[in-house]
Amino acid sequence: MSNKLMTRNVQALHLFNNFNRKIAYLSCLNSATGTLSEAKQAHAGALKAGLSTQPHVATKLLALYASHQCFTEADILLYSHPQPDLFSFTTLINASSKFKNFHRTLTLLVKMLSGRLFPDTHILPSTIKACAGLSALKLGHQLHGFGLATGLASDSLVESSLVHMYIKCSALKYAHNVFNRMAEPDVICGSALASGYAKKGDVSNATMVFDEMGKLGIEPNLVSWNGMIAGFNQSGHFLEAVLMFQRMHSDGIECDGVSVSSVLAAVGDLEDVIIGVQVHGYAIRLGLRSDKYVVSSLVDMYGKCGCALETLRVFEEMEKKDVGACNALISSLSRNNMVDDALKTFRKYKGQGMELNVVSWTSMIACCSQHGKHPVALELFREMQIAGVKPNSVTIPSLLPACASFAALAHGKAAHCFSLKRGFTDDVYVCSALIDMYSSCGRIKAARQCFDRMPRRNLVCWNAMLGGYAMHGMIKEAINIFQLMQSSRQLPDLVSFTSLLSVCSQCGLVEVGQSYFNSMSKDYGIEARMEHYACMVSLLGRAGKLEEAYSLMNEMPFEPDACVWGALLSSCRVHHNMQLGEVAANRLFALEPKNPGNYILLSNIYAARGKWTEMDKVRDMMKRAGLKKNPGCSWIEVKNRVHMLLAGDKSHPQMAQILEKLNKLSMEMKKSGYLPDTDFVLQDVEEQEKEHILCGHSEKLAVVFGILNTSPGTALTVMKNLRICGDCHTAIKFISRIERREILVRDTNRFHHFKDGVCSCGDLW
Secondary structure, eight states: OOHHHHHHHHHHHHHHHHHHHHHHHHHHHHHOOSOHHHHHHHHHHHHHHTOTTSHHHHHHHHHHHHHTTOHHHHHHHHHHSSSOOHHHHHHHHHHHHHTTOHHHHHHHHHHHHHTTOOOOTTTHHHHHHHHHHTTOHHHHHHHHHHHHHHTGGGSHHHHHHHHHHHHHTTOHHHHHHHHHHOSSOOHHHHHHHHHHHHHHTOHHHHHHHHHHHHHTTOOOOHHHHHHHHHHHHHTTOHHHHHHHHHHHHHTTOOOOHHHHHHHHHHHHHHTOHHHHHHHHHHHHHTTOTTOHHHHHHHHHHHHHTTOHHHHHHHHHHOSSOOHHHHHHHHHHHHHTTOHHHHHHHHHHHHHTTOOOOHHHHHHHHHHHHHTTOHHHHHHHHHHHHHTTOOOOTTHHHHHHHHHHHTTOHHHHHHHHHHHHHHTGGGSHHHHHHHHHHHHHTTOHHHHHHHHHTOSSOOHHHHHHHHHHHHHTTOHHHHHHHHHHHHHTTOOOOHHHHHHHHHHHHHHTOHHHHHHHHHHHHHHHOOOOOHHHHHHHHHHHHHTTOHHHHHHHHHHOSSOOOHHHHHHHHHHHHHHTOHHHHHHHHHHHHHHOTTOHHHHHHHHHHHHHTTOHHHHHHHHHHHHHTTOOOOOOEEEEEETTEEEEEETTOOOSTTHHHHHHHHHHHHHHHHHTTOOOOGGGOOSOOOHHHHHHHHHTOHHHHHHHHHHHHSOTTOOEEEEESSOOOHHHHHHHHHHHHHTTOOEEEEOSSOEEEEETTEETTTTOO
16 A cells, blocks of 8 residues: 555545544433533533534533633633634623623623624523613613614513513613513513502502503413502502502402412501401401511511500410511510510520521610610620621611610620621711710710711711700800701701700790891791700700790690700700799690699799799699609710619619719819809708709719729710719819810710810800
């Protein structure tokens, strides 16, 4: 055999072997549909066989990688091809859209267009879906325009994707136009459009689209009805949600758990327990009493309607109690002021091993924080972290009011640090809560720093900062922040003006306060409410214009409430106006028969005038009503621990040292001109005994406790549950100068900054 013939035979054999390998590889590739390992083996085989650039092979490999979401490997394969075809891009675009990798979807679209390949009816729906997922309305418009220019927009899948894209981008007008032009509108698009209008609160359009579906021969299904009920509920149109449920029932459509859960939420917000009971009975007839979502909604509904016992009964009847129902129960009990029951329920199911989630812990923390159990709220936050449950951006604003009310600055700072680590400080509600916490703990500069660092602000943030300055009686800063608020094009609301009028009242700026009061309706169209009149009565009353304050009350467009009469009575106490004080007190006794504070204020007026007989009569009235004076209580944080001191309480372990130090300070203060103001002792006893009683006031005890337990020169912050008395106010001014300390005292009205013998309130409070 010649050499030439032998060469030809070898070449033929080589080609035959290559052909066999390719046939074998293609067979292997077609069967490779399982694991990622098989996909990588197939890719390696393609490279070895020299088939990786073949369109059919490349498309198959791309599909394998995409099915395992290995988009990086898929991209490398795609971009290694000199001229990827439309099928390759279709595979990747559809896969990335399916797995909601919308940024990659649109990146692939741009790459495809740069290669002069254009979308078809297989690609266009996926790219439109990506626009919907990213709320990219402008690009969605462009793709719609491309579809209209190429005729692809008439494809049913493209039309459906356009409708859903416009709905998700809140462009309901465009969605409606596309729906109207559909050759064969379907129940999915019609239901989505009607539900979209319902969620936006557009009742007329939602109802019109829903009714038009029937005229077009489209029978609304269960999803359609549920979408309408849930949509109206979401937009706050609770009555419309209930009416839609009633219509659904009258049309003979059998409801499911979603329908019942949605309408129960609306009934709860309407607080209509009669309808709620009817829906409850209907749910039982449908056999939904074991549906966990229905049970949770029933618990929530009865709680909102104030039926605490029914709430507990529904929960206890639940066969398998889950965390959702438990959360609903905690929320319901909290709403009905049954804090101890809520805490008991929480502890019980936590002890039984129920996997309580972040909602459970947050609800319980909020419950305790809102109802005065501040130490418990702080302890729960600590337990939550030990349990491995990560707080979220809702937990922090729920916790911070407890820190603010309890003067727990260290805990508040810890929550702030936690928020920084978790990236919550961009959340406007977290920041607003931090501003309020720092303001309430006497750190107004820290509050302003939080405010200034905010990347964006809403009305809640502005009001928090304005309220902080009002709490500290900082009139110039309050006015400046109000002006900055206006220059930032943020319109004030009722809360904004309440803070402004409050700070004007504290600082005795009658004309400035009257100017703001008048500008509410004149410049902003805001009608004054009860709280604004209360501020004005307080403003005029504190300035000694009691008759003018009383005249304003008679001119109010509604009957004065307890807040307004209380403002007048407080002013009568300051100016010892017994006649008008009796009028205010008698009205308050009728409005708030169980509030001991009103009796105490009238007693103060009588005591200041030496009317001991009249004062005794008021005390007898209190006894007959079963009322007792709320004991003065003050808190101070020392070494990251909050200490509480009660007026007249001698059980504190350091009380002997505190009283000894207080006696020494009293002697030094008297040398400097201090005279105890015994008018604040509501007992007909000797002057020496009155002085002794004054020494037991809680704010004095807390200040001295702080002096004993901190380094010289350390600033002190004290919180009090009642208004600071005049004698304590005078005494703490002297103490701040003698001890060379800055002392902050927050009472129920405002902050008092004592330094060098002077108070920031200017003795007006």
